[in-house]
Amino acid sequence: MTILLTPVARLGRAVLAAMGSVGRVALFFFSALGHIFRPPYYPRELLLAMLNIGWLSLPVVGLTAMFTGGALALQIYSGGARFNAESVVPQIVAIGMVRELGPVMAGLMIAARVTSSIAAEIATMKVTEQIDALVTLSTNPMKYLTVPRLLAGLITVPLLVGVGDVIGIAGGYFVATENLGFNAAAYLKNTMDFLESLDVISSLVKGCVFGGIATLMGCYYGMHSGRGAQGVGQATKSSVEAAAVLILAANFLITGAFFSV
Amino acid sequence: MIRLENVHKSFGNNHVLRGLTLEVPKGTSMVIIGGSGTGKSVALKCVLGLVTPDSGQILVDGKDATKGDRDAFLARFGMLFQGGALFDSMSVWQNVAFRLLRGSLKRPAAEAREIAIEKLRRVGLKPEVADLFPAELSGGMQKRVGLARAIAAEPEIIFFDEPTTGLDPIMSGVINELIREIVVEMGATAMTITHDMTSVRAIADNVAMLHDGVIKWTGPVAEMDHSGDPYLDQFIHGRAEGPIEAVR
Ligand SMILES: Nc1ncnc2c1ncn2[C@@H]1O[C@H](COP(=O)(O)OP(=O)(O)O)[C@@H](O)[C@H]1O
Ligand SMILES: [Mg+2]
Numbered sequence: 414m415t416i417l418l419t420p421v422a423r424l425g426r427a428v429l430a431a432m433g434s435v436g437r438v439a440l441f442f443f444s445a446l447g448h449i450f451r452p453p454y455y456p457r458e459l460l461l462a463m464l465n466i467g468w469l470s471l472p473v474v475g476l477t478a479m480f481t482g483g484a485l486a487l488q489i490y491s492g493g494a495r496f497n498a499e500s501v502v503p504q505i506v507a508i509g510m511v512r513e514l515g516p517v518m519a520g521l522m523i524a525a526r527v528t529s530s531i532a533a534e535i536a537t538m539k540v541t542e543q544i545d546a547l548v549t550l551s552t553n554p555m556k557y558l559t560v561p562r563l564l565a566g567l568i569t570v571p572l573l574v575g576v577g578d579v580i581g582i583a584g585g586y587f588v589a590t591e592n593l594g595f596n597a598a599a600y601l602k603n604t605m606d607f608l609e610s611l612d613v614i615s616s617l618v619k620g621c622v623f624g625g626i627a628t629l630m631g632c633y634y635g636m637h638s639g640r641g642a643q644g645v646g647q648a649t650k651s652s653v654e655a656a657a658v659l660i661l662a663a664n665f666l667i668t669g670a671f672f673s674v
Numbered sequence: 675m676i677r678l679e680n681v682h683k684s685f686g687n688n689h690v691l692r693g694l695t696l697e698v699p700k701g702t703s704m705v706i707i708g709g710s711g712t713g714k715s716v717a718l719k720c721v722l723g724l725v726t727p728d729s730g731q732i733l734v735d736g737k738d739a740t741k742g743d744r745d746a747f748l749a750r751f752g753m754l755f756q757g758g759a760l761f762d763s764m765s766v767w768q769n770v771a772f773r774l775l776r777g778s779l780k781r782p783a784a785e786a787r788e789i790a791i792e793k794l795r796r797v798g799l800k801p802e803v804a805d806l807f808p809a810e811l812s813g814g815m816q817k818r819v820g821l822a823r824a825i826a827a828e829p830e831i832i833f834f835d836e837p838t839t840g841l842d843p844i845m846s847g848v849i850n851e852l853i854r855e856i857v858v859e860m861g862a863t864a865m866t867i868t869h870d871m872t873s874v875r876a877i878a879d880n881v882a883m884l885h886d887g888v889i890k891w892t893g894p895v896a897e898m899d900h901s902g903d904p905y906l907d908q909f910i911h912g913r914a915e916g917p918i919e920a921v922r
Contacts, residue, residue, distance in 0.1 A: 453777060542759035545724045549753040550772050550823075551745050 441633050445563050448556045458561035466527050466562070466628065467569025471576065473526060474519045478577035481514050482506060482584030490593050502595065503603040506585035511612045512672070515578040517664050520623030523570055524656035528631040531562055532652035535635025536645040544636070559632040563625060570624025571617040578616055615671040622667065623660045630656040675700045676721060676831070676863065681730030682887075683716055690716050691727070692887030698880070700735075703857045703864040705874050705895075707909060708884035709918065714867045715756055717884065718833045721865075722751060734831070749778065752829035756836050756867075758816040760808035766819050767804035770794060773827040793822040798848045814841045821849065825856060832856060834866040838873050850876035871910055874898075883909060885918065 485506050493499045535558055538544050547554050582604060589595040634652035638644045676698040683691040690713040698704040706714050719725040721732055723740060732739040739747065760769050770790035773779050791801045797818040808816055821837055834853060838846040850873050857864050857879075866877055874881060875895060882892035883906050891903040898910065908916030 455776070538761075542755045542757055543761055545719070545722075546753070546755055546759035546761070548724060549722055549748060549751060551748045551777055552772075 438629070438633055441636075442629055445555060445559045445629070445632070448553065448560050449564065451556075453556065455557055455561055458557060459564055462561040462565035463569050465530075466523070466565045466624075467573060470523060470526055470569075470573055474522050474573050474577045475580045477518045477522055478510070478515060478581035479584035481518055482510055482581035482586075483588040485509050485514065485581075486585035486588040486593065490589070499593075502585070502589050502593065503600045504607040506589075507582055507604045507608050508612065510581035510585070511578045511608060511616045513664070513668070515581050516574045516616050516619035516623060517661070518581075519570065519574045519577045519620065520627065520660040520664070521657055523566075523573070523623065523627045524630075524653055524660060527566070528627045528656040529649050529653050531628060531631025532635040532638075532649045533645060535632060536638030536648040539636060539638045540640060540642075540644055554636065559629075559636070562628045562632055566624035566628030567621055568624075570627070571620030574616055574620030574623075575613075578613075611671065615667065618671075619664060619667050622663050626659045626663060627656045630659065675733075675735060676865070677731075677733040678717070678721065679731040679733070681717070681720055681732065682728045683713070683720060683725060684728055690887060691720070691730075693730070694884070694888055696882055696889055696892065698863060698865055700863050701857070701861045702879040703853070703866065703877055704880050704882060705866045705868060705878035706882050706884055707868065707874060709909075710869070712884050713887060714884055715835055718753070718835060718865060718867065722748070722753060722833070745778075749827075750830045752824035752827065752832040754817075754820045754824040754832075754834045754837055756839075758808070758813075758820040760816055760819055760823070762808045764807075765804070766794070766806050766808065766811070767791065769808065769819060770804075770822045770826050772823060779827055789826060790822070793826050794819070796825075796852060797822045798845055814845065817841065818845070818849070821852075828860060829862065831863045832865075834864065834868075836867055836869070838868060838870050846870065846873065847876075853877050871912075874910075 486502050489502050489505045489509075490499050493501055493505075535544075538547075538558075544554050544558075547557060586597075586600055586604075589600055590597045630652045634648040634655070638648035676696075678694055678696045681691050681694045682689075694713075694717060696704075696706075696717075706717070708714055716725055720727050721734070721739060723744065726740075734747070760766075761772070764772075767787050767790040768775065770793055771786040774781055774786035774789060775783065787804070791804050794801065794803060799815065799818055799822070803811070803815065803819075808819065811819065817837065817840060821834070824832060824834070837849050837853065841849065853864060853866065854877055856862050857877075864877075866873070868874060868877070878895040880892065881895050881898050883890045883903075885905055891901055891906045893901065898906065901907070904917050907913075908918050914920050
């Protein structure tokens with residue numbers, strides 16, 4: 414009997430633990446929000462974070478978007494050919510990139526690149542007492558470390574997603590015009606005619622939310638790191654896992670909110 | 675004046691502080707000694723609010739340290755951490771001048787840099803060190819930069835966690851003298867943790883010995899040698915035999 418119940422008990426404990434951490438993350442988020450609007454502000458830290466999170470992520474986000482857009486064009490062409498609908502490539506590439514793949518690929522790349530580095534950096538600061546030192550130097554770690562990174566994520570990731578969308582569509586355009594025999598001018602016209610402003614808005618909203626999730630998870634797990642090198646490793650791993658899962662879940666919810674009829 | 679009253683602190687099953695009571699009068703230098711892992715660093719962190727005690731009271735100038743304006747409270751303190759705790763994302767002088775570059779004590783960068791270089795000189799470091807990064811320094815140098823950072827804003831209350839550990843004897847002498855100077859000239863209140871008995875004699879007005887989570891003995895440094903306390907005697911003479919177990 415007890416053997417049979419053990420998995421259930423485990424599951425129960427896991428659910429309780431998960432709910433507990435959701436609550437703690439939410440508290441952390443609201444505390445960070447509260448600090449955004451109260452001085453002191455650290456503009457230098459914000460600028461550095463924007464450089465790091467936004468600008469320096471451009472190459473990796475651009476490359477993933479380009480290859481994804483290209484692959485998308487190939488797939489839609491060969492799939493569409495089965496019912497004589499090859500001509501929809503520009504429309505579907507545009508919608509697929511802007512609504513879904515652009516923001517999701519950028520979000521996951523940010524989780525891999527930014528969340529991990531934030532978590533590892535802050536966790537190391539915690540382990541080496543640098544966070545304690547900040548406090549004794551009358552500097553609130555929430556304001557000094559979390560707020561600039563969170564703001565930078567909220568501001569720069571939507572821009573990244575926008576750029577990624579464009580590059581992704583360009584990737585599809587190159588494949589379509591070079592390999593699949595599409596007319597360049599017609600391809601661009603079809604893309605522009607088909608995209609609606611709601612598509613673009615949803616894309617940017619997703620970018621903003623994903624940027625918030627990615628930076629918040631890095632800060633949260635970093636600040637709550639255990640002791641020693643093992644603590645740092647654990648914090649980094651958990652932060653990326655949490656960010657990736659939350660980004661995909663949020664993507665589903667936002668898509669539902671924008672496009673379910 | 676700093677007063678800890680019956681402070682308890684556990685980490686899980688590890689009952690570190692078990693009713694610690696200690697008083698440090700204003701403008702005096704208290705040295706805390708005791709075996710490693712007995713909770714000396716934890717005691718200092720309790721006063722600063724970096725660790726929240728499970729029970730007990732901490733008073734600074736008669737006021738509860740955990741209540742009231744934290745910024746104003748912490749602005750009076752300087753702390754040298756056991757591991758230095760330098761910010762490795764910024765250069766040495768920016769570490770030392772951290773407080774002077776932001777917040778209520780903010781001043782022009784050039785002035786802050788000058789003060790930082792002066793403080794570095796006082797802990798025996800050349801101006802060339804100012805533009806290096808913490809990772810480029812030896813452990814002893816990092817410790818001294820941490821010390822310079824702790825005293826940079828001339829705080830009223832200064833905590834030193836093992837200031838001379840990892841330093842050569844000459845540099846230890848320089849640091850001991852500096853700490854003594856800060857107390858005598860600036861009238862600061864100091865709490866220092868150390869294992870180095872030479873340091874104790876050079877720095878202390880009063881000595882307290884922490885063992886098993888409580889203060890086993892406390893008194894003026896002059897009475898340390900004939901306290902008649904077997905724990906203290908064993909510690910200051912570094913004997914393996916005695917009431918303090920060697921395996922802890
Ligand atoms: N943040 C913490 N979490 C868990 N245990 C801790 C923490 N800080 C200190 N300890 C434990 O408390 C005890 C006392 O530590 P510490 O005050 O650093 O000793 P010391 O007297 O050498 O300075 C040690 O057993 C240490 O493992
Ligand atoms: Mg210690």
